[in-house]
Amino acid sequence: xxxxxxxxxxxxxxxxxxxxxxxxxxxxxxxxxxxxxxxxxxxxxxxxxxxxxxxxxxxxxxxxxxxxxxxxxxxxxxxxxxxxxxxxxxxxxxxxxxxxxxxxxxxxxxxxxxxxxxxxxxxxxxxxxxxxxxxxxxxxxxxxxxxxxxxxxxxxxxxxxxxxxxxxxxxxxxxxxxxxxxxxxxxxxxxxxxxxxxxxxxxxxxxxxxxxxxxxxxxxxxxxxxxxxxxxxxxxxxxxxxxxxxxxxxxxxxxxxxxxxxxxxxxxxxxxxxxxxxxxxxxxxx
Amino acid sequence: xxxxxxxxxxxxxxxxxxxxxxxxxxxxxxxxxxxxxxxxxxxxxxxxxxxxxxxxxxxxxxxxxxxxxxxxxxxxxxxxxxxxxxxxxxxxxxxxxxxxxxxxxxxxxxxxxxxxxxxxxxxxxxxxxxxxxxxxxxxxxxxxxxxxxxxxxxxxxxxxxxxxxxxxxxxxxxxxxxxxxxxxxxxxxxxxxxxxxxxxxxxxxxxxxxxxxxxxxxxxxxxxxxxxxxxxxxxxxxxxxxxxxxxxxxxxxxxxxxxxxxxxxxxxxxxxxxxxxxxxxxxxxxxxxxxxxxxxxx
Numbered sequence: 001x002x003x004x005x006x007x008x009x010x011x012x013x014x015x016x017x018x019x020x021x022x023x024x025x026x027x028x029x030x031x032x033x034x035x036x037x038x039x040x041x042x043x044x045x046x047x048x049x050x051x052x053x054x055x056x057x058x059x060x061x062x063x064x065x066x067x068x069x070x071x072x073x074x075x076x077x078x079x080x081x082x083x084x085x086x087x088x089x090x091x092x093x094x095x096x097x098x099x100x101x102x103x104x105x106x107x108x109x110x111x112x113x114x115x116x117x118x119x120x121x122x123x124x125x126x127x128x129x130x131x132x133x134x135x136x137x138x139x140x141x142x143x144x145x146x147x148x149x150x151x152x153x154x155x156x157x158x159x160x161x162x163x164x165x166x167x168x169x170x171x172x173x174x175x176x177x178x179x180x181x182x183x184x185x186x187x188x189x190x191x192x193x194x195x196x197x198x199x200x201x202x203x204x205x206x207x208x209x210x211x212x213x214x215x216x217x218x219x220x221x222x223x224x225x226x227x228x229x230x231x232x233x234x235x236x237x238x239x240x241x242x243x244x245x246x247x248x249x250x251x252x253x254x255x256x257x258x259x260x261x262x263x264x265x266x267x268x269x270x271x272x273x274x275x276x277x278x279x280x281x282x283x284x285x286x
Numbered sequence: 287x288x289x290x291x292x293x294x295x296x297x298x299x300x301x302x303x304x305x306x307x308x309x310x311x312x313x314x315x316x317x318x319x320x321x322x323x324x325x326x327x328x329x330x331x332x333x334x335x336x337x338x339x340x341x342x343x344x345x346x347x348x349x350x351x352x353x354x355x356x357x358x359x360x361x362x363x364x365x366x367x368x369x370x371x372x373x374x375x376x377x378x379x380x381x382x383x384x385x386x387x388x389x390x391x392x393x394x395x396x397x398x399x400x401x402x403x404x405x406x407x408x409x410x411x412x413x414x415x416x417x418x419x420x421x422x423x424x425x426x427x428x429x430x431x432x433x434x435x436x437x438x439x440x441x442x443x444x445x446x447x448x449x450x451x452x453x454x455x456x457x458x459x460x461x462x463x464x465x466x467x468x469x470x471x472x473x474x475x476x477x478x479x480x481x482x483x484x485x486x487x488x489x490x491x492x493x494x495x496x497x498x499x500x501x502x503x504x505x506x507x508x509x510x511x512x513x514x515x516x517x518x519x520x521x522x523x524x525x526x527x528x529x530x531x532x533x534x535x536x537x538x539x540x541x542x543x544x545x546x547x548x549x550x551x552x553x554x555x556x557x558x559x560x561x562x563x564x565x566x567x568x569x570x571x572x573x574x575x576x577x578x579x580x581x582x583x584x
Binding site: 110112121175 | 296298299300301302303304305307308314317318321322324325326328329331332333335336338339342351353354355357397398400401403404405408409410411412416419420423425426427429430431432433434435436437438440453454456457459462486487488491512515516518519523534537538541551552554555558559562563565566570573574577578579
């Protein structure tokens with residue numbers, strides 16, 4: 001008994017921090033979302049009023065749609081890049097540490113700095129690096145951050161630039177763990193390179209890929225700082241995300257109740273996405 | 287002769303899909319070198335934006351505003367670093383950032399380490415339940431509840447203080463999971479022996495478990511360094527006075543204020559990138575191992 005007690009005493013400070021930063025805020029968000037608020041103070045019970053007002057906000061539907069668009073684009077642009085890169089790098093004997101270090105480099109650039117770097121490169125005028133390169137090649141300039149049709153893929157590309165290197169290293173570690181005898185035996189059996197890729201490499205990284213897929217979906221769905229600082233959600237709300245809307249309600253309009261109801265909605269969507277994903281996986285395993 | 291030695295590298299090929307034998311074949315060699323070329327293009331895309339920005343920040347004003355911008359800078363004025371550093375008083379923001387980052391690393395290592403130690407080694411009643419709560423927290427992103435966190439901090443009157451920022455790193459489910467999977471591999475006999483000698487639980491942690499865990503401590507410390515150095519949202523909400531700003535918050539205000547010209551913004555980016563790059567170059571071996579480790583466990 002004494003043994004249990006002294007162990008629990010050691011845990012308490014950390015558990016208090018978890019309570020302060022994670023658990024209490026989560027439940028308090030639910031409470032705030034059904035409360036009448038003035039600034040950050042609760043002044044009464046509101047029922048579903050916050051939710052109804054948020055759902056009727058014309059920007060909400062746009063933000064909901066965009067959050068899914070960010071997620072889908074990140075799968076299209078960003079999911080395969082690290083897998084392909086890892087498989088390629090794992091084959092190389094030349095310059096491999098130079099390659100590893102350089103592809104990880106963007107990951108250590110702080111997010112705010114990353115955004116500023118890409119704003120300089122994607123500057124819509126002739127002074128932007130990318131546009132001046134395009135004009136040098138005889139092509140016209142592009143308003144990278146000003147066109148509704150391309151703004152989400154552009155933002156996702158910069159995100160991929162930053163994040164792909166770290167993910168590649170995770171896949172690489174898994175590839176290093178593959179028993180080399182599998183390849184040797186397959187080679188003796190007369191398989192070619194692509195058959196070995198298809199029947200040995202891919203199955204071996206399949207499970208890791210599934211985990212990283214859901215983590216990527218959950219992370220990108222909550223995109224906030226990038227749309228805020230690249231475009232402020234524009235042009236014409238084309239890049240506004242649910243979390244940016246939540247941030248605007250909370251820290252621009254000081255409407256804690258509405259902000260909290262978006263938090264709860266986002267949480268529910270994330271849980272549903274996870275559940276769909278888990279059932280889908282279970283079916284596949286059976 | 288030189289080409290020979292270059293190709294001799296193939297002798298080292300003991301891994302991957304393509305075998306050493308196959309590389310003697312000309313077609314496979316072409317495939318190999320196309321893969322190498324592809325990887326070098328990726329290296330180029332990864333590194334060039336960063337290098338271009340670092341070099342551009344040292345162009346003179348005239349060149350900086352040239353249209354089209356020069357891709358390879360003509361002018362190089364490293365003395366601008368000192369000028370802007372003094373003019374913008376960057377020493378203050380560096381000092382603030384380093385206090386905040388240092389505190390965050392200590393919190394990340396101690397609090398998460400102790401929780402993982404209890405869950406992995408002491409295992410009191412209720413361990414399973416607490417671990418489940420921790421795993422569950424892994425799924426809850428804390429940016430979702432920024433309003434309540436901010437409210438909590440305000441109610442403790444801790445605006446313009448680094449304390450709430452540092453302590454936020456003490457509640458990191460990911461770090462707990464990493465620590466726990468490392469502690470799980472520590473031989474039980476070592477702990478039992480120390481218990482026989484009458485060591486208290488806390489002493490066992492600091493004198494046995496902690497020193498045995500240097501590899502994971504370094505990994506967590508580096509992760510915490512990067513996360514704390516780059517932290518923006520909570521710092522932005524908590525730090526309201528300019529003399530308390532961290533480098534990231536200052537960089538944000540520089541980028542948002544019209545008064546600051548392009549060269550100051552570029553220099554701000556420069557100042558914000560240099561410390562993580564230095565840390566990365568010193569510890570790159572550990573960082574790459576750590577990512578691999580976290581990936582295997584995660």
